[in-house]
Amino acid sequence: EQAEFTIRVAFLASQDDEDYIGAVAFRESLKRQLGDRVEVQIYPSGQFCGNERECMEALQSGILEVHQTTIGGLAGLYGPAQVLDLPYLFANDDIAECVMDGPVPKAMGEAMLKDGLGLRLMAVGNTGGWRSFAMTESRIKSVTDLDGLRIRTLPSALEQEMVRELGGSPMALPFSEIYSALGAGMLAGTKNSIQDVMGMKFDDHIKHVFVDRHSYMSAIWWYSEKAWERLPPDIQAAVTIAYGELAAATRKAAKDRERPAIEKFIAGGGTIDYVTDAQRAEFKAATAPLRDWYRNKYPGDWLERVDAAVRQCESGLLKSTS
Amino acid sequence: MSAAFFWFLVLLMAFGTPVVFALLLGPGLSLLLDGETQYFPALLARFYNGIDSFPLLAVPFFILAGEIMNAGGITASIVRFAQSLVGHVRGGLAQVNVLSSMIFAGISGSAVADASAIGKMMIPAMEREGYPRPFAAAVTAAAAVVGPIIPPSGIMVLYGFVMNVSVGALFAAGVVPGIIIGLALMGTIRLLAKRYNLPLARPRASWSERGTAFKGAWLAMLLPVILLSGMLSGVFTATEAASVAVAYALFVTIVVTRNVGKAELASIFKATALQSGVILLLVGAAVTLGWLVTVSGLAKGIADAMLLITDDVYLLMFLFNLLLFVVGMFLDAGPAILILGPVLSPVFIGLGVDPVHFALIMCVNLTIGLATPPMGLLLFVTASVAKEKVENIVRALIPFLAVEVLVIFLITFFPSLVLTLPRMLDLM
Amino acid sequence: MKIIDLALRGLAKLNAPIARWGLSFSAILLALMLLVALAQILSRAIFNHTLDWAEEAARMALVWSALLAAPMGYRAAGHVAITAFIEGLPPKVLQLTGVIVNLLVGWICLMFLLESVDFVSRGSTIMSTGLGIPMSDVYVIVPIALSALLLVAMEATLRLARAWMTEQTEDVLVGVLPLMQKDGES
Numbered sequence: 001e002q003a004e005f006t007i008r009v010a011f012l013a014s015q016d017d018e019d020y021i022g023a024v025a026f027r028e029s030l031k032r033q034l035g036d037r038v039e040v041q042i043y044p045s046g047q048f049c050g051n052e053r054e055c056m057e058a059l060q061s062g063i064l065e066v067h068q069t070t071i072g073g074l075a076g077l078y079g080p081a082q083v084l085d086l087p088y089l090f091a092n093d094d095i096a097e098c099v100m101d102g103p104v105p106k107a108m109g110e111a112m113l114k115d116g117l118g119l120r121l122m123a124v125g126n127t128g129g130w131r132s133f134a135m136t137e138s139r140i141k142s143v144t145d146l147d148g149l150r151i152r153t154l155p156s157a158l159e160q161e162m163v164r165e166l167g168g169s170p171m172a173l174p175f176s177e178i179y180s181a182l183g184a185g186m187l188a189g190t191k192n193s194i195q196d197v198m199g200m201k202f203d204d205h206i207k208h209v210f211v212d213r214h215s216y217m218s219a220i221w222w223y224s225e226k227a228w229e230r231l232p233p234d235i236q237a238a239v240t241i242a243y244g245e246l247a248a249a250t251r252k253a254a255k256d257r258e259r260p261a262i263e264k265f266i267a268g269g270g271t272i273d274y275v276t277d278a279q280r281a282e283f284k285a286a287t288a289p290l291r292d293w294y295r296n297k298y299p300g301d302w303l304e305r306v307d308a309a310v311r312q313c314e315s316g317l318l319k320s321t322s
Numbered sequence: 323m324s325a326a327f328f329w330f331l332v333l334l335m336a337f338g339t340p341v342v343f344a345l346l347l348g349p350g351l352s353l354l355l356d357g358e359t360q361y362f363p364a365l366l367a368r369f370y371n372g373i374d375s376f377p378l379l380a381v382p383f384f385i386l387a388g389e390i391m392n393a394g395g396i397t398a399s400i401v402r403f404a405q406s407l408v409g410h411v412r413g414g415l416a417q418v419n420v421l422s423s424m425i426f427a428g429i430s431g432s433a434v435a436d437a438s439a440i441g442k443m444m445i446p447a448m449e450r451e452g453y454p455r456p457f458a459a460a461v462t463a464a465a466a467v468v469g470p471i472i473p474p475s476g477i478m479v480l481y482g483f484v485m486n487v488s489v490g491a492l493f494a495a496g497v498v499p500g501i502i503i504g505l506a507l508m509g510t511i512r513l514l515a516k517r518y519n520l521p522l523a524r525p526r527a528s529w530s531e532r533g534t535a536f537k538g539a540w541l542a543m544l545l546p547v548i549l550l551s552g553m554l555s556g557v558f559t560a561t562e563a564a565s566v567a568v569a570y571a572l573f574v575t576i577v578v579t580r581n582v583g584k585a586e587l588a589s590i591f592k593a594t595a596l597q598s599g600v601i602l603l604l605v606g607a608a609v610t611l612g613w614l615v616t617v618s619g620l621a622k623g624i625a626d627a628m629l630l631i632t633d634d635v636y637l638l639m640f641l642f643n644l645l646l647f648v649v650g651m652f653l654d655a656g657p658a659i660l661i662l663g664p665v666l667s668p669v670f671i672g673l674g675v676d677p678v679h680f681a682l683i684m685c686v687n688l689t690i691g692l693a694t695p696p697m698g699l700l701l702f703v704t705a706s707v708a709k710e711k712v713e714n715i716v717r718a719l720i721p722f723l724a725v726e727v728l729v730i731f732l733i734t735f736f737p738s739l740v741l742t743l744p745r746m747l748d749l750m
Numbered sequence: 751m752k753i754i755d756l757a758l759r760g761l762a763k764l765n766a767p768i769a770r771w772g773l774s775f776s777a778i779l780l781a782l783m784l785l786v787a788l789a790q791i792l793s794r795a796i797f798n799h800t801l802d803w804a805e806e807a808a809r810m811a812l813v814w815s816a817l818l819a820a821p822m823g824y825r826a827a828g829h830v831a832i833t834a835f836i837e838g839l840p841p842k843v844l845q846l847t848g849v850i851v852n853l854l855v856g857w858i859c860l861m862f863l864l865e866s867v868d869f870v871s872r873g874s875t876i877m878s879t880g881l882g883i884p885m886s887d888v889y890v891i892v893p894i895a896l897s898a899l900l901l902v903a904m905e906a907t908l909r910l911a912r913a914w915m916t917e918q919t920e921d922v923l924v925g926v927l928p929l930m931q932k933d934g935e936s
């Protein structure tokens with residue numbers, strides 16, 4: 001009756017999130033492959049560990065098996081990973097997924113393992129789609145439209161720097177405070193996905209969304225190295241397969257949610273502006289100093305490797321569709 | 323993992339172990355018994371990270387604001403003003419106590435601050451006028467409940483942060499229930515006045531006397547206006563409002579009324595550090611316990627059991643309130659929110675209950691739990707202020723608690739009492 | 751008995767100033783927290799600039815402040831306890847209960863203290879996101895506070911054990927024994 005192994009999956013997002021969908025897919029995959037040999041327990045909403053740092057430490061000490069971090073959440077542990085959060089890096093889902101499944105995240109995972117951080121990178125999924133500029137009053141057409149506007153960001157240095165380079169004024173605020181800060185006029189806008197805008201009812205105050213898809217909301221899924229070493233090879237193999245299904249489920253969920261969210265937003269009187277190629281080039285140029293900022297902070301060739309991976313994915317995908 | 327921690331906890335608390343250590347020892351002994359000491363790192367990490375959270379900054383700040391205003395005579399001026407308004411009815415001073423608490427609640431975000439501020443003033447005053455001491459303490463404890471229900475509110479900040487609900491909406495949602503509780507208590511005192519033979523009234527204050535009293539108190543009463551308009555206009559967030567309250571209290575007492583000196587300030591900061599340290603450690607320890615409650619499956623067991631009994635949302639809300647009331651007897655409001663909120667709110671939101679409504683029920687019920695035995699911070703505070711036995715205060719408290727329980731059910735089954743104001747202010 | 755007396759006196763001499771200094775430091779951190787929080791509001795309102803280190807600094811001060819006040823809380827019987835159920839017990843039974851309770855408190859402090867070694871060393875691999883310092887520099891307060899609490903637990907245990915062994919009936923209250931008043935402090 002008793003399972004041979006218990007695998008605990010913990011994340012900070014609630015049961016409404018893509019993370020939960022992914023965790024359920026993970027559990028079902030293992031159930032299908034191994035039956036009752038492994039019991040998967042899912043802890044959403046920070047019930048097991050209350051912030052990224054604590055969760056990572058729980059992985060390190062081997063009392064938690066599975067956890068998801070965003071790249072921003074990883075910044076304290078492995079700063080160079082932020083290269084994947086540089087804005088306007090990926091043109092669309094296909095390229096983002098291609099890069100995330102490619103050699104760069106894999107190499108980063110190996111580097112972290114070699115550094116003795118005790119974390120095994122298993123898969124990269126998505127949590128919430130793409131970040132875009134969601135604004136209360138201003139309709140964004142060019143970089144100058146952001147001048148002096150206060151934009152909500154995560155408490156990450158990279159995100160704040162990006163808003164500054166676009167002429168705006170960043171303000172880090174907990175997710176739960178965004179709604180009233182938008183309503184009070186404390187914020188002129190927020191960098192969130194259209195799914196989050198609709199999910200949190202920000203559309204009560206958000207009138208315009210500039211869908212520039214400036215950053216892909218990756219979710220990096222880990223396994224505790226200490227716990228990994230306890231698993232026999234056949235279970236390790238099954239877990240690896242289950243991670244693949246997890247990542248695919250989160251990506252699919254994020255994409256499935258985007259279209260209805262946009263339609264609902266427009267039906268409520270909101271305007272959607274999809275970024276044009278020219279605008280994308282303009283915004284990318286304006287945030288180019290961010291690349292130097294990164295290079296100064298994290299010497300090494302990660303930036304070049306990511307650029308190469310993007311080029312490769314772009315040409316590969318071109319070839320496969322032609 | 324077994325649920326042995328629950329029995330350890332009960333036993334340790336019953337034998338007088340300081341609650342903060344009992345909350346840590348319960349899980350510690352339980353894991354030791356189960357041979358699962360490999361989870362000790364989680365206990366320590368939960369304890370640390372339970373304290374390491376931004377909204378908890380409101381805890382020391384709200385206590386600090388209360389202490390400064392106490393020392394600066396602001397509380398006294400509020401009491402004088404309330405007295406000029408309602409001091410003339412039978413049992414007038416008890417009415418003054420409740421009204422002062424309501425006004426003070428607009429300034430402070432914690433029930434404990436409310437009870438100690440008003441209690442220090444009112445309990446001796448009531449005793450002088452012939453009120454039995456347990457009754458005076460009971461009125462103070464019952465009225466202090468509105469402290470974190472009328473905004474600002476420490477526990478609502480905590481709830482909003484943990485459960486991703488807008489704190490602004492929660493604040494607005496608390497206004498009407500807070501006023502209802504205050505008025506219900508005043509009504510109860512009115513009814514009890516004859517039977518308990520409460521002291522006769524003093525003469526009705528003239529309008530000019532009321533004007534004078536208002537002049538003394540208006541600076542204090544300006545603070546809720548400042549806090550509310552600051553939050554609504556986006557100058558500061560609800561979390562930051564606590565620090566603005568401290569700054570304002572310092573400004574008024576040091577610059578305007580000049581009642582607080584430097585030496586006094588040092589001892590105020592030390593007293594606050596001790597008080598808030600005790601509460602923060604309790605929160606951290608309760609988060610630790612909450613981890614085991616969740617991971618051992620006890621929390622899910624309770625939630626499942628509730629759904630097993632019925633799926634009728636009204637009956638469930640009724641049971642939910644009973645559960646909260648029982649939990650509130652043993653746990654502090656903050657920790658109880660941290661433990662039960664994430665477990666129960668998905669159940670009810672799934673059944674169509676509005677998240678803000680649910681949050682308010684939880685906050686009001688658990689705040690009233692601060693005045694229920696055996697574990698009730700408000701009882702301990704008023705007991706120490708009044709130098710009166712907790713048991714005697716509890717006896718005098720029963721009619722007031724009964725009324726407050728009625729209010730819980732009122733706001734549970736009439737959501738519009740809670741939700742109308744935040745909707746009008748466009749906060750949800 | 752002589753050894754107990756000696757140990758008690760030594761512990762009191764050590765614990766009293768630790769608790770006092772801890773509380774003073776805690777109060778100073780509280781003031782700093784206030785300054786940081788207000789600086790954030792003003793910086794945003796006046797310069798339209800958010801201080802990205804402010805939240806983290808305030809949170810660190812909060813944890814430090816809470817932990818530094820803990821020894822004083824324990825020594826001054828500031829931590830809440832329920833005594834209603836045991837008040838009627840005879841003094842000797844109360845004293846024995848007190849010895850057991852404070853021994854247990856000492857045990858959990860010791861367990862947490864041992865655990866905190868790994869906790870701090872794991873922290874050295876993680877940088878704080880706002881201030882960019884290793885988290886071990888912040889976590890170091892945990893073993894410090896736990897050591898201080900362990901010392902207070904030893905003092906409380908010994909004091910009650912001594913009272914139990916002698917005819918002394920003054921020290922009875924379990925776990926909520928205000929050690930401090932006995933030192934002639936307030």
Ligand code: NA
Nearest residue numbers: 427469472474
């Ligand atoms: Na209040």
Ligand code: NA
Nearest residue numbers: 650651691697
């Ligand atoms: Na209670």
